[in-house]
Amino acid sequence: MSKADKLGVSASFARAQPVGVSSRRAAIAEATGAPTSGVLPPSEVPIEALAHNPLNLREDLTDLDELAQSLIVRGQLQPLAVATRMAFMEAHPGQTDGLGRAPYVVIDGNRRLAAAQLAGLKTMHIHVNDALAASAADILESALIANVHRVDVAPLDQARAIQELVDVHGSQAQVAKRLGKTPAWVSQRLALLNLTPTLQEKVETGELKVEPARRIGRLPQEQQETAATESINAVNPPRQRTRPTPTVNGVNAVNAAPPAPSPSPTPRITIATDSPETIADALTAHLTPDDLKAVTELLVTRI
Numbered sequence: 001m002s003k004a005d006k007l008g009v010s011a012s013f014a015r016a017q018p019v020g021v022s023s024r025r026a027a028i029a030e031a032t033g034a035p036t037s038g039v040l041p042p043s044e045v046p047i048e049a050l051a052h053n054p055l056n057l058r059e060d061l062t063d064l065d066e067l068a069q070s071l072i073v074r075g076q077l078q079p080l081a082v083a084t085r086m087a088f089m090e091a092h093p094g095q096t097d098g099l100g101r102a103p104y105v106v107i108d109g110n111r112r113l114a115a116a117q118l119a120g121l122k123t124m125h126i127h128v129n130d131a132l133a134a135s136a137a138d139i140l141e142s143a144l145i146a147n148v149h150r151v152d153v154a155p156l157d158q159a160r161a162i163q164e165l166v167d168v169h170g171s172q173a174q175v176a177k178r179l180g181k182t183p184a185w186v187s188q189r190l191a192l193l194n195l196t197p198t199l200q201e202k203v204e205t206g207e208l209k210v211e212p213a214r215r216i217g218r219l220p221q222e223q224q225e226t227a228a229t230e231s232i233n234a235v236n237p238p239r240q241r242t243r244p245t246p247t248v249n250g251v252n253a254v255n256a257a258p259p260a261p262s263p264s265p266t267p268r269i270t271i272a273t274d275s276p277e278t279i280a281d282a283l284t285a286h287l288t289p290d291d292l293k294a295v296t297e298l299l300v301t302r303i
Contacts, residue, residue, distance in 0.1 A: 041128035051102035067115035080109030191217030
């Protein structure tokens with residue numbers, strides 16, 4: 001019986017002969033059945049040949065039913081980015097639980113793999129790139145960056161991925177550079193991790209919106225609950241009971257009363273846009289310190 005038959009995967013794994021394979025790789029290949037670097041990688045493999053990346057930080061693979069239906073109707077539009085089991089084992093000798101005997105580890109596309117398994121697909125298109133697993137930091141970074149840029153990742157999962165990148169690269173500035181973002185963008189998203197556990201739960205449920213949550217995360221924790229309550233009430237003000245309109249001799253008393261005076265118009269601030277310094281001077285002259293701080297934080301979120 002051939003090695004491909006033993007693995008229960010496509011015989012394309014054994015098409016090419018290993019070239020220049022180290023003794024360590026040969027030993028691991030013999031023990032695991034994983035393809036070595038000298039094997040021509042296939043572009044399509046049976047789904048059982050793919051293992052989820054144990055380093056994938058997404059705690060919740062969301063909306064799988066919808067994606068599974070899309071895969072059934074439209075098919076797979078984008079190949080999964082994978083590394084060979086060999087490369088993954090060399091980079092992460094202690095992170096192989098859950099891989100089974102799959103020859104490939106998905107670096108980018110774990111949600112699509114989960115949806116394909118749910119949809120009952122038999123094969124998936126892949127792109128093999130062992131450069132993603134050149135080192136432990138590289139394979140971790142690839143998974144993290146994929147999560148940071150994915151629009152369907154929950155805000156707190158994104159923040160955790162960014163924090164992992166900061167741990168890898170040592171500073172927020174380095175992470176911002178690698179992501180192509182500003183340091184302020186990185187800092188805003190990390191602010192969610194400074195929220196109390198209770199407020200983090202409210203962000204996850206949607207009760208506390210993300211934008212004010214990032215601002216609140218910059219406050220001392222003892223001040224966060226009050227600020228969050230104000231923010232939530234501003235979005236969803238408590239409903240007030242309406243009282244019946246009083247009448248005088250059957251006549252609506254409100255209509256009988258003289259009209260209330262019109263509120264005075266909101267004062268306007270005229271700013272000559274000669275320079276950023278001029279704008280800053282005008283705002284400082286017309287706003288209270290608290291309002292000035294709020295405006296500053298809002299401007300930072302728009303960078």
